[in-house]
Amino acid sequence: KVTIFAFNDFHRRLEPFADGTGGAARLVGKLRQLKEENPDSITVNVGDVAGDNTKLGPDSFSPVAQLFNRAGVDVLGLGNHEFEDSRNGYETLRNGLVKPFAGETLCANVTHKNGQSIEGVKPFTVKQLAGFNIALLGVVTQDLSSKMHPTAGVGLSTVGIKECLAALVPK
Numbered sequence: 001k002v003t004i005f006a007f008n009d010f011h012r013r014l015e016p017f018a019d020g021t022g023g024a025a026r027l028v029g030k031l032r033q034l035k036e037e038n039p040d041s042i043t044v045n046v047g048d049v050a051g052d053n054t055k056l057g058p059d060s061f062s063p064v065a066q067l068f069n070r071a072g073v074d075v076l077g078l079g080n081h082e083f084e085d086s087r088n089g090y091e092t093l094r095n096g097l098v099k100p101f102a103g104e105t106l107c108a109n110v111t112h113k114n115g116q117s118i119e120g121v122k123p124f125t126v127k128q129l130a131g132f133n134i135a136l137l138g139v140v141t142q143d144l145s146s147k148m149h150p151t152a153g154v155g156l157s158t159v160g161i162k163e164c165l166a167a168l169v170p171k
Contacts, residue, residue: 047079106138
């Protein structure tokens with residue numbers, strides 16, 4: 001038996017909601033409990049860890065990588081909100097999220113315009129658990145810009161999800 005715990009759209013929701021639910025401390029505690037109860041498991045965030053629209057710049061991901069490390073998140077798939085700060089070739093993404101995150105960061109269908117991958121980001125990973133090989137592929141919506149952040153995705157090239165998966169799944 002292998003269990004995959006997946007969550008998304010965290011959007012830097014560090015504090016609990018008004019009704020007391022949610023928040024980073026509760027998330028970290030719950031993920032740690034689930035991993036302890038399920039040793040043959042993978043914990044995956046499938047995107048949009050940032051994008052709370054309160055921070056843009058060097059601290060826009062703080063303290064997400066540290067929280068995810070503490071929670072034992074194994075894999076992080078980048079979402080469109082991770083590409084909102086295009087300054088300095090996505091330096092904030094690299095230095096604020098990808099580098100400090102202890103797990104693997106995935107995104108197969110986004111590269112710099114010159115074809116170079118985003119530093120520290122892989123298209124896929126294969127995890128071995130309970131005698132199984134489990135492949136995880138990272139893909140993000142092809143349109144990275146939004147009304148809030150029209151410069152998201154500047155300097156990057158995206159490939160359609162179907163085209164990307166057709167090329168990677170056989171590998």
